[in-house]
Amino acid sequence: MSDKGDRDLELPPISYVWQTPIRKPKRSKWEIPDPVDPRKLTPAMRAKLQRIVAKAPEVMVKITGKTKTVSHLKSHLDYITRGGALAAETETGAVMEGRQGLRDIQAGWADDAELDGARRRDGPLSHNIILSMPPGTDPAPVKDAVRAFAIETFGGRHDYVFVQHLDDEHPHVHLTVRSLGYDGKRLNPRKGDLAMWREHFAGELRLRGVEAEATPRRTRGKVRKAERGVVRAIKERGGQPRVDRSGREEIVREAREGKSSPHPWETKARDRQAAIRDAYRKQAEELERSGDPGDHELGKQLRQFADEMTAPETKRDQLRSEFAESLARRGARAHSKGRERDGPEDDR
Secondary structure (H helix, E strand, C coil): CCHHHHHHCCCCHHHHHCCCCCCCCCCCCCCCCCCCCCCCCCHHHHHHHHHHHCCCCECEEEEEEEECCHHHHHHHHHHHCCCCCCCEEECCCCEECHHHHHHHHHHHHHHHHHHCCCCCCCCCCEEEEEEECCCCCCHHHHHHHHHHHHHHHHCCCCCEEEEEECCCCCCEEEEEEECECCCCCECCCCHHHHHHHHHHHHHHHHHCCCCCECCCHHHHCCCCCCCCHHHHHHHHCCCCCHHHHHHHHHHHHHHHHCCCCCCHHHHHHHHHHHHHHHHHHHHHHHHHCCCCHHHHHHHHHHHHHHHHCCCCCCHHHHHHHHHHHHHHHHHHHHHHHHHHHHHHHHHC
């Protein structure tokens, strides 16, 4: 059956919980429906559910930025190789080491950039990607998985170079891909592409004996996005990001006015989480009706997973909780001071 035919077939309802929330999600290679009953769980889908309920470590694949000038590109390559101290591997499998290796990479990419007359002035020369795993993961298979991922995703189409960093608790690899492909087309990844990249990276890790999964936040009952790097940096310096300040001002204003109206996206997020929990429970019921002990056990685990999912918390929910805690602490201090003033008189 063709890929298009596979995409046209319906998937089991439980697939809703792990699909990327975009209008036209791309179907993963493993997500091939059962040819007899498309609504039936395939072994690959069942394995994914087992990893979800087991809370397998989640991979991270993130585009950290783009380089738009030759000097910026050189600076980035210098950073990821630590000035040539770390070995870099290219799309040909060549390992470039030391200052000379770094200069060779920079010179080749810089020459190509100068010859690219069709590139817009602000067009990117490269896309910079980080592939990472949680602390404690063996870094050797992480690097091997990135190599396999890069070959499959960009091999024969784009120049690239990758370098592993071991100076952080999260084992990670910096992968820099030249935007202009060999066919003259430019790399322009979308949200669906990133989801596919995560799936592919996780699959390569599993092939190397590392438990890994790639699911959207909503699969795990989370609705809040991770903080952006610039926001985190401001907090680490002791500052207050503008987005937090404006959010707190809104919460205080609502408290003073005695009213609070949820934003449309908050209502949508809660409805979606309710649908996901419902999907888990319905799949659990179906598995528990089976006479297979393995199905019954997975159904039990799915039900427990759904029951233990925490209530969805938005950023505004977090700010409301912080504001309520602040008021409670303030009230407790005021009460304590009042008791101190009244104490001697009560004793008399």
